[in-house]
Amino acid sequence: MINSICKNKKLCTGCTACQAVCPKKCISMIEDKGGFRYPRINMDICIQCGLCQKTCPVNNPIESNGVMKSYAIRNKNKRILKKSTSGGAFSAFAMYAFERNGLVFGVGFDDKLKVRHFGIDLSEKNRLAEMICSKYVQSDPGRTFTEVQNALQQNRLVIYSGTPCQIAGLKSFLKKDYSELITIDLVCHGVGSPFVLQQYLKYMSEKYHSRIVDVRFRNKTYGYHSSTMKLTFENGKEYYGSARVDYMLKAYFSGICSRNSCYECPYKQIERCSDFTIFDSWHINQVSDITEDDNRGYTNIYVHSQKGAELISKLSKFWDIVETDTEITRTLDGSMIDHYPPKHPKRDEFIAMLHEQSIGLAGKKYLNITPKDYFIEKSKSVLYHAKLLDKVVGTIRKKV
Ligand SMILES: Cc1cc2nc3c(=O)[nH]c(=O)nc-3n(C[C@H](O)[C@H](O)[C@H](O)COP(=O)(O)OP(=O)(O)OC[C@H]3O[C@@H](n4cnc5c(N)ncnc54)[C@H](O)[C@@H]3O)c2cc1C
Ligand code: SF4
Ligand code: SF4
Ligand code: SF4
Structure with a gap:
C-alpha cells in the first residue's frame, strides 16, 4: 500500500x-x-x-550528462545586466524564446511576496524583470510542469529555469525528451525557507513602517562583488544589507534555514540532466583573456547537451561570450557543484523560535552578527558615497 x-x-x-x-x-x-x-x-x-x-526522481534518478563546453557570458543589454544576478544569461535565453513565440518559465514573487514559478510569452515580456535575479528561497513550481507539457504538445518552444532538483522533477514527469524544450539549472547552494522569508519581510515592513514593493536578493548598487539585499518600500525608503548583516541572507548562507534535502542533496554533481547550468563567474580575469574585471558581472555556463551546444551560437546577438576551461571554472567558482550547505545545529530551533518571536530576536540569538560586521557594512556605504568603494574592493581582491 x-x-x-x-x-x-x-x-x-x-x-x-x-x-x-x-x-x-x-x-x-x-x-x-x-x-x-x-x-x-x-x-x-x-x-x-x-x-x-x-x-519521483529521487527514487529513479534520470540520466545526466557531463560538461561538453564551458563559457562565460555577459548580456549586451546594460539595463538587464544591472538587474541580473551575474551576467544576465537567463534573460538572453528568454529573449531568444520570445523571438520564436516561445514560453519562458522562471521564478518571481507573487502579490504576497511568495516565491513562485510562472510562465510568460512575448505578450508579457515586461514580466521578465520579475524573474531576473536569484531568490534564495524555495520556489513553488505550482502547476507549471503540466503547463510545460501542454505547450510542448503544441510544438511551442519552452525555456524552463530552476534548481537542479526541479529540472530533474520536470524531466521525470515529462518522461521523454522534447526537441523544443530547453532546460537551465543552477549551481545550487540550497534553498532557504519560505516561512523565514515571510517572517523577515514582515519584520522589515514593520521596522520601516511601510509595505515592501520590491525584493532583490542580489542587488548590484555596490557592484557585482559586493551585491546586497535591497528592499524597496511603498513610502519611498530603500534598505540595503549584505550577507554580513542582513538577517535573511545571513540565515541562508549560514545553513540555518535550508530545506532538509539540501543538506544531503542527490544532485550535487557536475553531471546534469539539464541543457545548461548557469552560475556566478567570480574570476573572469583568471578564466579568460578578459584582463579587467569591471565589477558588473559575468555568468558561467556549462553546456550538457548537443541541443544546448547548437543553441549557444544562436545567442551571440544577445551576449558577449568567451570559452572557458571547465576544470578551472569548477575549481575557482564551482565549490557548490558538489558541496552541501553545512546544516546549522540550531536550524530547527531557529525556525521554531520564528513561530513565536520576530526575526530581530531570533537573528540576535542565532545569527552571530558582530559589531565588527556592522562597522564594515557602514564603512562600505561611506566608501560608496565617497566614490571610493570600487577602488578599495579592487585592491582587496587583488591581494586575495
Ligand atoms: C537558490 C539559488 C542558489 C544558488 N546558488 C549558487 C551557488 O552556490 N553558486 C553559484 O555560483 N551560483 C548560484 N546560484 C546561481 C546564481 O545566483 C545566478 O542565478 C547565476 O549566476 C545566473 O545569473 P544570471 O545573471 O545569468 O541570471 P539571472 O537573470 O539572475 O536569473 C536568475 C535565474 O534563476 C531563476 N531563479 C531565481 N530564483 C530561483 C529560485 N528560488 N529557484 C529556482 N530558480 C530561481 C530565475 O528564474 C532565473 O532564471 C544560485 C541561484 C539560486 C536561485
Ligand atoms: S499516482 Fe496518485 S493515484 Fe497513483 S498511487 Fe500515487 S497518489 Fe495514488
Ligand atoms: S515532491 Fe518530488 S522528490 Fe518529493 S516525493 Fe514528489 S516527486 Fe519525489
Ligand atoms: S541543494 Fe539540491 S535539493 Fe536543495 S534546492 Fe538545490 S538541487 Fe534541490
Whole structure:
C-alpha cells in the first residue's frame, strides 16, 4: 500500500513531479514548519497505481550528462545586466524564446511576496524583470510542469529555469525528451525557507513602517562583488544589507534555514540532466583573456547537451561570450557543484523560535552578527558615497 512517495522523506525536494503525474489528482503539497512543501496523498481517492513513486526522481534518478563546453557570458543589454544576478544569461535565453513565440518559465514573487514559478510569452515580456535575479528561497513550481507539457504538445518552444532538483522533477514527469524544450539549472547552494522569508519581510515592513514593493536578493548598487539585499518600500525608503548583516541572507548562507534535502542533496554533481547550468563567474580575469574585471558581472555556463551546444551560437546577438576551461571554472567558482550547505545545529530551533518571536530576536540569538560586521557594512556605504568603494574592493581582491 502506497502511503509515502519518496524512498526517504528527508531527500524529498518538493519538486512536484509526483503531484503533476497523479491521474486522480489526489496529491497535495503541504507546508512544514519552515514553509517547505511535501506531498500528501488523499488515501480516499488514491487507486494505488504507483505512478507517483515511479516518477519521483529521487527514487529513479534520470540520466545526466557531463560538461561538453564551458563559457562565460555577459548580456549586451546594460539595463538587464544591472538587474541580473551575474551576467544576465537567463534573460538572453528568454529573449531568444520570445523571438520564436516561445514560453519562458522562471521564478518571481507573487502579490504576497511568495516565491513562485510562472510562465510568460512575448505578450508579457515586461514580466521578465520579475524573474531576473536569484531568490534564495524555495520556489513553488505550482502547476507549471503540466503547463510545460501542454505547450510542448503544441510544438511551442519552452525555456524552463530552476534548481537542479526541479529540472530533474520536470524531466521525470515529462518522461521523454522534447526537441523544443530547453532546460537551465543552477549551481545550487540550497534553498532557504519560505516561512523565514515571510517572517523577515514582515519584520522589515514593520521596522520601516511601510509595505515592501520590491525584493532583490542580489542587488548590484555596490557592484557585482559586493551585491546586497535591497528592499524597496511603498513610502519611498530603500534598505540595503549584505550577507554580513542582513538577517535573511545571513540565515541562508549560514545553513540555518535550508530545506532538509539540501543538506544531503542527490544532485550535487557536475553531471546534469539539464541543457545548461548557469552560475556566478567570480574570476573572469583568471578564466579568460578578459584582463579587467569591471565589477558588473559575468555568468558561467556549462553546456550538457548537443541541443544546448547548437543553441549557444544562436545567442551571440544577445551576449558577449568567451570559452572557458571547465576544470578551472569548477575549481575557482564551482565549490557548490558538489558541496552541501553545512546544516546549522540550531536550524530547527531557529525556525521554531520564528513561530513565536520576530526575526530581530531570533537573528540576535542565532545569527552571530558582530559589531565588527556592522562597522564594515557602514564603512562600505561611506566608501560608496565617497566614490571610493570600487577602488578599495579592487585592491582587496587583488591581494586575495
Ligand atoms: C537558490 C539559488 C542558489 C544558488 N546558488 C549558487 C551557488 O552556490 N553558486 C553559484 O555560483 N551560483 C548560484 N546560484 C546561481 C546564481 O545566483 C545566478 O542565478 C547565476 O549566476 C545566473 O545569473 P544570471 O545573471 O545569468 O541570471 P539571472 O537573470 O539572475 O536569473 C536568475 C535565474 O534563476 C531563476 N531563479 C531565481 N530564483 C530561483 C529560485 N528560488 N529557484 C529556482 N530558480 C530561481 C530565475 O528564474 C532565473 O532564471 C544560485 C541561484 C539560486 C536561485
Ligand atoms: S498511487 Fe497513483 S493515484 Fe495514488 S497518489 Fe500515487 S499516482 Fe496518485
Ligand atoms: S516527486 Fe518530488 S515532491 Fe514528489 S516525493 Fe519525489 S522528490 Fe518529493
Ligand atoms: S541543494 Fe539540491 S535539493 Fe536543495 S534546492 Fe538545490 S538541487 Fe534541490
